[in-house]
Structures are given as C-alpha cells and as structure tokens.
Amino acid sequence: MSGAACFADARAHLVSALDACIGDSRHLKRALARAVVAGLLPDPFVSARAVAAAAPCDLPLAYLAFRAAVPRPSSFAFASLIRAHSASLDPSPAFSLFAAMLRSGLYPDRFVLLSLLRASARCTNTSPSTVLFLHAVALRRGLHSDLHVATSLLHAYASLGLLDVSLKLLDEMPQKSTVTYNALISCCAKSAWYEHGLDLFTEMLLQGTHVNADTLVAGLSCCAGLGALGHGRSIHACAVRRLSCLTSELGTSLLQMYTKCGSLEEARRVFDQMQTTRDVSAWTAMMSGLAMHGQGEEALDLFERMMKDGVAPDSMAFTTALHACSHCGLFEAGAKIFKEMKGVHGIEPRMEHFGIMVDLLGRAGQLEEAMQIVESMPSKPSKVVLGALLHASMANGETMLRKQLERQLLELETEAGEEGGFFVGVSNLYAAVGRWNEVCKIRNKMVEKGLKKEKGFSLVEVDGKLHKFLVADKRHPLTMEMYRTLHGMDSGGMMLE
DNA sequence: CAATAGTATT
Numbered sequence: 001m002s003g004a005a006c007f008a009d010a011r012a013h014l015v016s017a018l019d020a021c022i023g024d025s026r027h028l029k030r031a032l033a034r035a036v037v038a039g040l041l042p043d044p045f046v047s048a049r050a051v052a053a054a055a056p057c058d059l060p061l062a063y064l065a066f067r068a069a070v071p072r073p074s075s076f077a078f079a080s081l082i083r084a085h086s087a088s089l090d091p092s093p094a095f096s097l098f099a100a101m102l103r104s105g106l107y108p109d110r111f112v113l114l115s116l117l118r119a120s121a122r123c124t125n126t127s128p129s130t131v132l133f134l135h136a137v138a139l140r141r142g143l144h145s146d147l148h149v150a151t152s153l154l155h156a157y158a159s160l161g162l163l164d165v166s167l168k169l170l171d172e173m174p175q176k177s178t179v180t181y182n183a184l185i186s187c188c189a190k191s192a193w194y195e196h197g198l199d200l201f202t203e204m205l206l207q208g209t210h211v212n213a214d215t216l217v218a219g220l221s222c223c224a225g226l227g228a229l230g231h232g233r234s235i236h237a238c239a240v241r242r243l244s245c246l247t248s249e250l251g252t253s254l255l256q257m258y259t260k261c262g263s264l265e266e267a268r269r270v271f272d273q274m275q276t277t278r279d280v281s282a283w284t285a286m287m288s289g290l291a292m293h294g295q296g297e298e299a300l301d302l303f304e305r306m307m308k309d310g311v312a313p314d315s316m317a318f319t320t321a322l323h324a325c326s327h328c329g330l331f332e333a334g335a336k337i338f339k340e341m342k343g344v345h346g347i348e349p350r351m352e353h354f355g356i357m358v359d360l361l362g363r364a365g366q367l368e369e370a371m372q373i374v375e376s377m378p379s380k381p382s383k384v385v386l387g388a389l390l391h392a393s394m395a396n397g398e399t400m401l402r403k404q405l406e407r408q409l410l411e412l413e414t415e416a417g418e419e420g421g422f423f424v425g426v427s428n429l430y431a432a433v434g435r436w437n438e439v440c441k442i443r444n445k446m447v448e449k450g451l452k453k454e455k456g457f458s459l460v461e462v463d464g465k466l467h468k469f470l471v472a473d474k475r476h477p478l479t480m481e482m483y484r485t486l487h488g489m490d491s492g493g494m495m496l497e
Numbered sequence: 498c499a500a501t502a503g504t505a506t507t
Contacts, residue, residue, distance in 0.1 A: 083498070111498060118499080148499040155500060183500035214501050221502080249502045256503070281503035288504065319504045352505045359506095384506050 014040055018049045025058040032065060042070035048077035055084035075106045083115040091119035095130070110143055117152035121159040131156045147173075151180045158187035163196065170200075178204075182214045189221035197222035198231060213243060213250055220253040229261035246270070248277045252285045259289025280306075280314050288320045296328025303337075313345060319352050326360035334360045355385045362392025 014035055021027035032050055035041040041050065050065035051073070059081075066073050066081060078101045085094040098108065098116055108116070116134055120126045135153055138144040144153070150173050158166040166184055170176060181204050188197030201219040204211055216239050223232035232254075239250055246254070251274045258267035271278075271286045283306040290299040303321045307313060313321070318341050325334030338357055341347050349357075354377050361370035370392050374381050381389075393402045 079498095114498060121500085146499095151499045153499095158500095177499080179500050181500090186501065217502060218500090247502095252502045279503090284503045286503095314503095316504050323505065356505065382506095387506080 010038060011040055011043060011046060014038065014046055015049045018046075018053045022053045023057045025054070025061065028054050028058065028061060032061070036068075041065065041068045044069045044072070044074045044077070048074045048080070051077040052080040055080045059084060059088075072104050075101070075109065075112075078106060079109065079111045079115065082112055082119070086115040086119040086122065091122050092125075094119040107141070108137060109141075110146060110149060113138060113141075113143055113149060114152050117149070117156045120156040121152070126156075126160060128160055128162065131160060131162075145174065147175060147177060147180075151177065151183060154180065155183040155187065158184055158191075161191050163188060163191055163193050167196065176209065178210045178212055178215060181209060182212070182218055185215065185218035186221065189218060189225060192225060194222040194225035194228075198226070198228070201235075211238075211242075213239070213247060217249055217253045220250075220257045224253075224257040224260040227261050229258075229263060232257040232261055233266075246273060246277065248274070248279050248282055251277060252281045255282065255285035255289060259285070259292055264289060264293050278306075278309070278311065280311055280317055283311060284317045284320050287317070287324060291320065291324035291327050294328060296324045296330050299324035299328075300330065300333055313347075315347055315350060315353075318345075318347060318349075319356065322353060322356045322360065326356050326363065329363070331360060331364040331366075351379075351382050351385065354381070355388050358385055358388040358392065362388060362395060365396060367392055367396050 014031070017031045017034070018028070021031055028050075032041065032054075035046055035050065040046050047065050047069035051062045054062035054065060062081060062084065066077050069077060078097060082094045082097050082101075085091050085097065094116060098112070101108065101112070113134065117131075120131050120134065131153075134156070135144070138149055138153060143149045150169065154166045154169045154173075157163075157169065163184075166187070170180065170184060173180065181200055185197045185200050188194065188200065198219065201215070201222070204215065216235050219235050220232060223229070223235065236254055236257075239246070239254075243250070251270055254270045255267050258264070258270065267286065267289050271282070274282055283302060287299040287302050287306075290296070290302065300321065303313070303317070303324075306317070318337065321337050322334055325331065325337065334357070338349070338353065341349060341353070354373055357373050358370045361367070361373065370389060374385060374389060377385070390402060390406065
C-alpha cells in the first residue's frame, strides 16, 4: 500500500471512531488522544469531525480539537461550535465565532445561519441590527425562502418584540408550517399581542394547517392574557378531542388559562386530572392561581404537598410561594420560606425574590428588615426592588429614606432610557403622596423623550366575542347603559365574590 | 439541524 493510501485509510478509520462516540466525553478523549499520537488531529477534516462529536457534550474539548486544525478550522468545524453555543445557556459566543469565521474568509451556510438565528432569538440582549444583518445574509445567499431559515428568521424578529415585522414575513412566506405558526403565536403571547396570537390560531384552523399540542399551549397563553375564557374552553375541548392524554405542558397551560380567566373550579378539575403528570410547573401554576384568588393558605398547603410528593421546588416555585405570602399577608410564613430557600434547598435568591421580600416586609411594617434585605443583595437593586422600598417608606412615613430613594430611582430611570409605562408608575407613586412638583418633572421628561404610555384598556368576552374598552371610552352604542349599571353596582352595595 | 409550559413588576 502506498503512503498516501495508508494515510487516507488511517484517517477514515479515525473519523468513524470519532463519529461513534458522539456525546460520550470519555471515549472521545481516548479517540482524540489516538488522533494526536497518529499526528492526524491537525488535519482539518479530522479536527472538524472531532469538534462535531465533542461540541454537544464537552465544549472545552471541542475547542481543543478546533484549535488544532492546520492551517485553520473548516467551515464544518465553525458550524458545529456555533450550533453548540446557540443551544447553550449563554449563546453569545456564537457571534464571536461567526466574526472569526468571516475573518478567515468562510461563508455562512444554511446550518450556520440557522444556528445564528437561534442564538439571536435566545440571547436577551440581541440588537435588532444583528437580526437585520442575518436577514441580509439570508437574502444574499438565497436562503431566505428555505422554510426552516424563514421560520427561524421570523422567530428571531419576534423574540425581539418586532412582531409587526414577523407578521409581515409570515404573510410573504410561500409555505408555512405548524412550527412557523407555533413560534409566532408563542411570541405573541410573550409580548402581550394576545389578540394577534388568537387571530393566527384561527387562521391556522381556517387554512387547514396542522395544529399540534404545542399550538394549543401557545393559544392557551393568549387566552390567559386576554381573559378569554370561552376561547380557552374551546381549545381545551380541542385538546380532549385530539389527544389521548394531557401532557404536563398542556395541563399547565390550561391551569394558567383557567385561573387567569377567573375559573378556579375548572383549574382544580384539570389539576385533579393531572395526578400522574404533576411536575414543578403544574404545581406552580396551581399555587399561583390560588394566590391570585386570595387563597394564600391553600397555596402554601400545596407548596408543602408538592415537596412531600417528592417534587423539588425551583426558583419560580419560590417566587410564587413568596408572592402568595406577600399578597395574602402571611408574613412569618414568607420570611421562613425565604430563609429555607437557600438554607435548605440551596437555591440562590434572585432579583424577583428580593423584590417580593421587600414588598412583603414593607407591608408588614418592617422597614428596617426590608432595608437589610436590599443591603444584603449581591448585586445592585433593580428599579422594581427600589420601587418596592419606596412604596414601603411612603406607607411608613419615612421621609428621609424616601427622598434618598426618589433620587436613586430617577437616576436609574434617566440612564436606562425607560419606556413610558414605568415613568407613569413612578409618577403615580409621587402623586399618591401629593408631590405634584415631582409629578410634573417626570411628565415633562416623558414629553421631552417623546414617550407615551399606551392607553389602559380592558377586554370583556360576551358570547365568544371579545370587546375592547379603552380608558374613558364612550364609543360603544350602549355606553350610557353600561355606566348606569356600573354606578348601580357601586351604590347598591352589591358585593363581588 | 426550524418553535416549545409554570412567576414577579410596569
């Protein structure tokens, strides 16, 4: 056998060995060691296969193989690493790798593009220009009409909150899949575009696009946001008709929908049906529903039962349990849970937990303790935490502290370039204590920045049709009658609940 | 090799 043939043979052998241990870090290390000994790891082809095999389970090892390539890593090696990062907790290194890839003169292919779009959608701090750039790349390379690329692109825009762009893209897509719709509907729910989400759901049914369990989950989130009980019920019926059993995801969405729509009874019924499929999410949704309806004690009972059932609480479960305590005035129970969170369960409290604790202690009149919480925090308190403390100091007549907090909060606001909603929130806090000077200052600042708060509105479902009412809305033909009824409820001493 | 529940606050 000639030298060249021998080399090729050894290389092929090694590559198949590498492929055989994808995801198995220990075996991979052994195969890599053999590659090094045989002097084959620098071969870009071998290196790339090693990167691909190691990336899903052992990133440092993948980088080792990546850097070994001579003269440089191949496109395939870049793609594997970028893909691994796009799926990880912090996808941002995917972009540095992409930059390095471009610098070494390699073009992004379909796989790289898909991974980068996924990374954009999952990063919390992606800038719109990143997605715009990837969009341009897709167009330039003629990949924009590929169904998966188009779906990922639409999802990337939607994750930024640019839903109008996503909807336009959807409109222009020659073919759309279930996944395309699911991605968009769930983003609508996340960005409070509930009505659009439900419209898309209906559109799917009308044009015969297949609806799966995930579609129903996304649709239910929209119903929950709208309080559209009727629509929620028909999605529930749809689920019962199509699926043999309730998955925990679907059950959890149903719980959320029913409790947010005010039907605790139906939520309970679903929860009872879920005996074998209850996980942390399901327990959490039920707890939150109870707390929402003023049943804090029951929520805490559920929290206890969950742990007895052997389901470990996570960060969100604690958020919910603490909120139940704060909301229902169970101050001692809340303090105990907060302590045990780290002490017994080893879960580090985060910003939300601190915020709820400050709120809870403030309501209990324990301002000292609330301040201690803020001082004990590992990072700078967010505006929510400071706002809770401000609220507490106002309720407790602490002028000094209040003044200090007001200054801090305003600084935070101005540097962050906030949206309208929070400005209004802060100005309401000032208004509540009659500090009209401060109210004026904030309002002026908002005008300067061209910020406007979206008008408040409520939605009411009657006979399956949604009706929208803006603040001080008088356009409905039956306006007078409605206001009369409202006033009647006020003065007639009619009690709700 | 496209998307994926449950929380808190405005």
